[in-house]
Amino acid sequence: MPRRKEKGFDTMTSGLKVTGLAKSFGGKRAVDGIGFEVQGGELYALLGPNGAGKTTTLRMVAGLLNADAGDVSVFGIDARRDPSAAKQHIAWLPDEPLLYDKLTAWEYLEFVAGLWGVDTATTAKRAEELLRLLGLWENRNDRCETFSRGMKQKAVLAGALIHEPKLLMLDEPLTGLDAAASRLVKDLIRERVAKGAAVILTTHILEVAERMADRIGIIKDGKLLIEGRLDELQARAGAQGQSLEDVFLSLVSQPQAAAEVAAQ
Amino acid sequence: MSKPGSVRWLMAHELRLFWRRGKTRPKSGLLLVGLMLALWLLFSFFIFQRIGPGIPPPPFLDGPGDGLVLAAVGVVIAFMGSVMLSSSILAAVDVIYTRNDLDLLLSSPLSPWRILGVRSAAIAIGALPLYAGLLGPPLLWLAIFSSPLWLSSIIFLISLAFAATALALIIVTGLFRLIGPKNTRILAQIFSALAGAGVFLAFQYYNITSGRRGGDDTMTQQQLAALVESLNFDPNAWWLLPSRAFTGDIVSVLIWLVLVGCLFPLGVFVFSRRFVSDAAAASGMGQRKRVTDSRIVGLRGGAMSSxxxxxxxxxxxxxxxxxxxxxxxxxxxxxxxxxxxxxxxxxxxxxxxxxxxxxxxxxxxxxxxxxxxxxxxxxxxxxxxxxxxxxxxxxxxxxxxxxxxxxxxxxxxxxxxxxxxxxxxxxxxxxxxxxxxxxxxxxxxxxxxxxxxxxxxxxxxxxxxxxxxxxxxxxxxxxxxxxxxxxxxxxxxxxxxxxxxxxxxxxxxxxxxxxx
Structure with a gap:
């Protein structure tokens, strides 16, 4: 199993490359031939209405779901052929905080680090850094069941970052966070991007995508309608000066208009 | 401390969660359990100190008399096995449906086989404390006062839990394939209730139907002897293998362990191979399940009836x-x-x-x-x-x-x-x-x-x-x-x-x- 440990990876290599990804559940096509690419050092936002296939797509990339068809490459590793090697570089942060209520925050980080094979000394150092940064240091020995939703979210984020993933996938990362926590999380995400990680997030808070994302992809009914930088999207939607919300709503509410735009 | 990511490390994690589960259990509850266990240990000591030496030492391999003993042991085993199966089915369903932490585990680079194997073993081990508490003390005293061969019953019980878990995994996976995620949950619950009650019911039925023939229920010594004679259980029959293993027949213990040693990996294999897709189907279920109730009639009948x-x-x-x-x-x-x-x-x-x-x-x-x-x-x-x-x-x-x-x-x-x-x-x-x-x-x-x-x-x-x-x-x-x-x-x-x-x-x- 190739374990790549190089620190400063080339920012211009393709971090995540998805081609022709498809998945059906009982005859219904949840993801229908999606393809996109996220570079190292880039933040990509996946936007779409509920049930568009965002989470299903990310779950397939994370190796939690077998794709019916398509390819996933994570920093050059074929994730479908060698899932273990790909997972080594991935962190997956689902929208519902996945925490063990009965573990303390410290134990949780220790456990997650163990799963990714981080050695003990490094774990201790990073765990302390992350917990201090996220304001959980004082609570490190409390069981997670006593945490508020925001604290849980932060603890899970710390868990996702403890093995310094090259590909960070966040599903609705800011749900339920207060302003301060939300700022912290955004800063952390930006920092990872600056260090060359590929970050992909789904969000329904359009402003977040607007402000943070380098590129945005809009999906609906399991298909990628359109993708590009914000100004590109605005230009292609023929709505110069409009907010992303306007662009988004006009795209997802009028499929034929979206198809025309995409065809341009 | 075992190496992170190893089987032992994962098992330690499972056991830690098992130990901590429940609502911030007060220390007094633990004390109570300890006290009851101590009392049971003491109580069973006095019983077995008296009757232990009188119990013929195992193994029981000679003649229909021993065959009957083994058959009786078999009934107990069938009962315990069915209760274990019942709880394992529920646990396996739980693994599929409330699989949040499995998302975390499976998104890690560890092999899914190892993760699901450990989880399955944890199901089996989780069923054990109850039996350890109830049967441990008597079996311990039996080993001391009758014959150390009784200790094989403890090995047997542990492996029985693994066998029950393996069967449960196969049953749940099979149900999933056959009737889909929505019905599996309900059917598995019914099935587990039946598995738990099945042995009891079978015996009630037998009691009643045999009472119908018998007429007089009280049997004389001779009638009992005649019954034993007529049943004529061969203690070496294949279906008494578990009973022989329970009662310390070394060959049977070895055969039994080999059987469970094959069955358990098979169960984990069947379960894991389809797990990712099964779990995914279960996760999609919540959104797609629509309840159409023709009786939605808005404001009819006021607050009380609503x-x-x-x-x-x-x-x-x-x-x-x-x-x-x-x-x-x-x-x-x-x-x-x-x-x-x-x-x-x-x-x-x-x-x-x-x-x-x-x-x-x-x-x-x-x-x-x-x-x-x-x-x-x-x-x-x-x-x-x-x-x-x-x-x-x-x-x-x-x-x-x-x-x-x-x-x-x-x-x-x-x-x-x-x-x-x-x-x-x-x-x-x-x-x-x-x-x-x-x-x-x-x-x-x-x-x-x-x-x-x-x-x-x-x-x-x-x-x-x-x-x-x-x-x-x-x-x-x-x-x-x-x-x-x-x-x-x-x-x-x-x-x-x-x-x-x-x-x-x-x-x-x-x-x-x-x-x-």
Missing amino acids: VIRKEFRLLKRDPLLLSQIGMQLLYLLPLGFILMRPGGSIPITPQAFVGVLALLSSTLAASLVWITVSAEDAPDLIASAPVSSAMVDRAKLIAALAPVLALMAIPLGALLLRDLAAGLWATAGVLAASTASALIGLWRRVPGSRREFVRRRAKGSVIASLGQAFVAFGISGAVALGAYGLPLIALIPALIAAVILGVLYKPTPDKALEIG
Whole structure:
């Protein structure tokens, strides 16, 4: 199993490359031939209405779901052929905080680090850094069941970052966070991007995508309608000066208009 | 400390969670368990110190006498195995449906095989403490006072848990393939109830049907000897292998261990191979399941009936509850066999059912009222609605009692046809017991969500449960005595029940005042 440990990876290599990804559940096509690419050092936002296939797509990339068809490459590793090697570089942060209520925050980080094979000394150092940064240091020995939703979210984020993933996938990362926590999380995400990680997030808070994302992809009914930088999207939607919300709503509410735009 | 990511490390994690599960368990609970264990250890010591030396040392391999012993051991094993299977099925379903932490585990670079193998082993190990506590002490003393070969029973029990888990994994995976995620959950719960009750029922059935032939139930020594002779169990029969392994026949132990050693990996293999897709299907289920209810009729009937309707709907959609009720009814079936049998030889008269029906209706009402009253998912919503809490409580009582009375109507009807007086006493008992039980549940409510009820599988406060039990015994005793023609003596248990009911009475606080 190739374990790549190089620190400063080339920012211009393709971090995540998805081609022709498809998945059906009982005859219904949840993801229908999606393809996109996220570079190292880039933040990509996946936007779409509920049930568009965002989470299903990310779950397939994370190796939690077998794709019916398509390819996933994570920093050059074929994730479908060698899932273990790909997972080594991935962190997956689902929208519902996945925490063990009965573990303390410290134990949780220790456990997650163990799963990714981080050695003990490094774990201790990073765990302390992350917990201090996220304001959980004082609570490190409390069981997670006593945490508020925001604290849980932060603890899970710390868990996702403890093995310094090259590909960070966040599903609705800011749900339920207060302003301060939300700022912290955004800063952390930006920092990872600056260090060359590929970050992909789904969000329904359009402003977040607007402000943070380098590129945005809009999906609906399991298909990628359109993708590009914000100004590109605005230009292609023929709505110069409009907010992303306007662009988004006009795209997802009028499929034929979206198809025309995409065809341009 | 084992290496992170290794099997031992993962198992340590599972066991740590297992140890910590439950609601921040107070130290006193642990102490109580320890104390009970110590007492059981001591108690069983005195028993086995006396009878231990008299028990012939295993293995039992000679002649039909030993064959019969092994068959009896086999019955015990079948019972334990079926209970283990029942709990493993539930645990396997749980792994598929509440798989949040498996998402984390499976997104790590560790091999899914290792993760699911450890999880499966944890299911098996999780079933063990109960048996260790109940059977450990006697088996230990048996090993000391009779023969150390009895120790093989402990090895056997541990491997039995693994065998049951493997079977459960295969069954659940099979159900998933055959009938899909939606039905698997419900069917698995019913199946687990059946697996638990199956052996018991089979024996009841056997008892009753054999009683039919026998005529006189008491057997003489010779008859017993003749029976043993006629059964003529060969102690070396293949189907007695588990019993031989339990009783320390080394060859059988080895064969058994090899069998389980093959079965368990097979179970994990079957389960894991399809797990990712199964789990995915289960996760999509929540969104796609649509309930079409043609009776959605908006504002019909006002607040009272809308509460009742909501409770009925939730009760109907609670598969765990339904399987629990099914279980209680299953245990009643053997009694039904007897009741339906004309002129049975066993001296059970219709009067015997009077008390039983009252008891049963009380336990049913207790669980239903617990769900409707205590396990309200949105208490604040209801409290904030412009309706009186007394009205809501009345609606909830009706919702809980109606299904009980509907269920009881069938046996009550049969009883009334068979024996009018007994039927009337039984009807009175059912009405009184279920109402009393429901009232106690109402007065002694413990707020908590429905989810919690499913998780901890317990109901309400200790006082309420004890009170419900005593009142139910009182009422059923009273109506039973009444049915047997002793109405004066019946007053005593009736009075006791009334007094307990009075003690438990607690007026429901008015929600409006509470908030204001």
